[in-house]
Amino acid sequence: MTTNDKAKPGKTSKTRELRKAPPPARAPQAPRAPRAPRAKVMRMEEAFWEVPPGHSPGALSKMLVHPTNADTKHFDFRISSYQPRHYAEVHVHEVAENLYYVLQGKGIVELDGARHVVAPHTIVHIPAGVRHGIFNTGIEDLIFIVVASPPYDMPEVKQTGGRES
Numbered sequence: 001m002t003t004n005d006k007a008k009p010g011k012t013s014k015t016r017e018l019r020k021a022p023p024p025a026r027a028p029q030a031p032r033a034p035r036a037p038r039a040k041v042m043r044m045e046e047a048f049w050e051v052p053p054g055h056s057p058g059a060l061s062k063m064l065v066h067p068t069n070a071d072t073k074h075f076d077f078r079i080s081s082y083q084p085r086h087y088a089e090v091h092v093h094e095v096a097e098n099l100y101y102v103l104q105g106k107g108i109v110e111l112d113g114a115r116h117v118v119a120p121h122t123i124v125h126i127p128a129g130v131r132h133g134i135f136n137t138g139i140e141d142l143i144f145i146v147v148a149s150p151p152y153d154m155p156e157v158k159q160t161g162g163r164e165s
Contacts, residue, residue, distance in 0.1 A: 107134060
């Protein structure tokens with residue numbers, strides 16, 4: 001081998017260049033398809049009773065379908081159970097509408113200062129901007145379904161996992 005056959009320092013020989021394969025070309029990435037929505041099936045007993053803000057200690061709710069635990073942007077769906085003498089203080093939502101459907105017990109719902117007795121099978125629609133509160137004035141638990149939309153206008157319920165905070 002002559003000096004001309006040797007590779008000069010800092011340069012590679014053609015043989016070496018052939019052996020060194022170029023990095024493989026990256027295939028263009030296809031845009032990711034949006035994640036498919038996930039349905040939810042659960043039993044009510046899987047959720048813990050929580051005390052929402054502005055509620056007395058015996059006014060409990062279970063967050064059944066909510067953006068924090070389900071694939072929804074539009075609903076806050078809960079079941080509430082208020083012991084006698086317990087209540088949600090009068091308040092207003094600027095954007096959210098509420099529906100109450102009473103399953104058991106009796107009480108009073110206050111809507112813009114007017115009081116109405118509620119009992120099983122009573123439906124209450126509360127448009128945005130209406131001051132409202134609900135009180136168990138009966139002798140047994142007042143149990144009702146609450147649906148609110150949109151959920152972002154509802155007070156955040158601290159998830160305690162059933163433990164006192």
